[in-house]
Amino acid sequence: MKAKTAEKPEQRVRGGISLFTDYDVYLFKEGNHFRLFEKLGAHPMTFEGTEGTYFAVWAPNAKLVSVVGDFNYWNPKSHQLFVRWDSSGIWEGFISGIGVGDLYKFHIESNVNTYQANKGDPFALYWEEPPRTSPIIWNLDYEWNDSEWMKNRKKNNSLTSPISIYEMHIGSWKRKDDEEKSPLTYRELAPELAEYILKEGFTHVEFLPVMEHPFYGSWGYQTTGYFAPTSRYGTPQDFMYLIDYLHQQGIGVILDWVPSHFPGDEHGLAYFDGTCVFEHADPKKGFHPDWKSYIFNYGRHEVVAFLMSSAIFWLEKYHADGLRVDAVASMLYLDYSRKEGEWIPNCYGGRENLEAIAFLKRFNEEVYKAHPDVQTFAEESTAWPMVSRPTYVGGLGFGMKWNMGWMHDTLAFMQKDPIFRKYHHGELTFSMLCIL
Secondary structure, eight states: OOOOOOTTOOEEEOOOSSSSSSSHHHHHHHOOOOOGGGGGGEEEEEEEEEEEEEEEOOOTEEEEEESSSGGTTTTTTTTTEEEOOOOOEEEEEETTTTOTTTOEEEEEEEESSSOEEEEEEOOOOOOOOOOOBBOOOOOOOOOOOOOOHHHHHHTTTOTTTTOEEEOHHHHHHOOOSTTTTBBOOOHHHHHHHHHHHHHHHHEEEEEEEEOSSSSSGGTTEEEEEEEEOOGGGHHHHHHHHHHHHHHHTTTTEEEEEESOOOOOOOOOSSTTTSSSSSSSHHHHEEEEETTEEEOOOOOOOOHHHHHHHHHHHHHHHHHHHHEEEHHHHHHHBTTTOOOOTSSOOOSSOOOHHHHHHHHHHHHHHHHHHHHTTTTEEEOOSOOOTTTSSOOTSSSSSOSSEOOOOHHHHHHHHTTTTTGGGGGGGGHHHHHHHHHO
């Protein structure tokens, strides 16, 4: 991005402007606000006849929050936000003279220790291409052409309709013939992928996480940008074009979504305001030993609202036809991948993560309430009962369960001598019988 050569005199933070009503704040603090992307983050707008951007960020334990970027030479003292009076922990303000295409971060100084850092916006719509780490002020203006698909997708996504899903990682699917062997962009991918999907007889495609992530080798499973498609393959509008094109060809799109953990990169969610805001403070509940990442605090209302808003966002703004929830097993069990003494039992002395279970049930209820024509999928690898049964009969409420064991069970079965296979049919039927 082109840096500003000088700060404009009218560039200053103005108070007296807010996208939050008292009711918005109430819902947020109760964990019941599921469209926070309309309130928090960076929103280009005109205020009192002046063009600029309204910023809002949740940092409840900060003593100072400012917006930094090329426009003020990344000076943390230049454009300080105002904290709301209602103990919500929301800082906000309007800065004139900046808008779409400008880089920014939130400079946060903690109120409880000496911590200070430039943090990325948790609600950023677009980020610089990694390894650069700044969000970019953006909008989601796009003219969709998939009305026919959207009108009929309830039938296409129905549990009684044939569904065959092609799972893929966008950056690995096909490479260009250029010197760098670079991956296809979202727009380049659209016609080639559609042709392949239709030729092979699939009804849906499921993308490994497209949400912005700093480490490419994670395939997107170490997410930092819960509201932004990765910029490695294009802009948000380019990703919208990809989904739009697939829909016009009669192909459904499922997105892999990761509410189970997040990485510890300084510009991300971890230790956001010098305290554990999004994650549990106790590493026995807040740190994942396998993935070296942080676990969301599902008992904190504001975190639930953040995650729920992310889920609704992809269904609403990007017309996704379903969400595949990653690593559900790691959310269900407090002792997941932990040895004795490395985990904290629940209030009943059990290993079940009651807060995460409540969140998953709420997630499914609210998704199907807002978009009854989509599906949710659980990547769940244990024998937890009724994963895909409704919550009102005691289930988790998912539409389907991802049969993780199928490939392993099938390979193990086929490796046996044919004369012995008839004694091991149970290895193939087990996952099918327990899939609910």
